[in-house]
Amino acid sequence: MINPVGNQVIVFTEKEMPKVLNYYEGSKITRNAPGVIFAAKTADTSITAYRSGKVLFQGGGADREAARWSGTSTPAVAKTKSTGAKGDILPENFATMSVLGSDETGTGDFFGPITVAACYVSDEKIELVRELGVKDSKQLTDSYMQQIAEDLKQVVPHCVLTLDNAKYNEIQSKGWSQGKMKAVLHNQAIQDVLTQMQPEYPEYILIDQFAERKVYYNHLKNEPAIVQEKVLFSTKAENLHVSVATASILARVAFLEQMDQLSAKAGMTLPKGAGPKVDQIACQIIRKKGEPFLQSITKVHFANTQKALKLVYKK
């Protein structure tokens, strides 16, 4: 359950307290306030421990964090991760669990869509997926990802969604932020995979974090179905579970496919990103095919549109 203005207090004995502090050691912050012996801040929860034995949990994840400690002095999960990732503290041995992961791509690219993928990798499929070539996705080249994507799709339940430029520009002009678009797409893709898996449910769902939990769920408030059970957020999530690495590959490959199609339509190879090269090509496209065509294959609100227009009228 999400508690947007969470506030929980638990009183610990002298014996229990070190376990609690140790648990949040990786998220420790400095807070000089009277009576405070320890403070930590995770993606969605502030933890403040007092000399009296009281520990205050505040924020969107307060209920969850407090629940971790209620009724038992032995936590169900332990150990902070040491990957430099931000977000929820993951259970120990998370990488070996059955997890549904999701990731997106295309958000920083002027040309082409946003694509989002979700996929479920059960514990017994982790080795197979690694065998098929899923490594840290940042180390994978585009052509390598294209080679392995089809095999991956054969072995894991998955969903890939594409928000094409027409739809993107339509909802963007209605005031949708990219954060909202992503939240809605992640939620939909995850929902789709959960439906495929029924009656099974993953041990956890891990979203490659692009927004704090509270913000993410605020974006989803008008959605008909909102997945909340067992959802965790972390940055660099592709390094934390192979399901997110796989989702990242599937999203990337879908994006590349779209870019190939749009390049064919435009009659030139469309560059990725949003740099000066992109402005140059966009300028050429306006000259050759007109501004409405350019709009049909780009994220119009990016500054590249104005820069390209300036280039067109320069000479």
Ligand code: MN
């Ligand atoms: Mn990501």
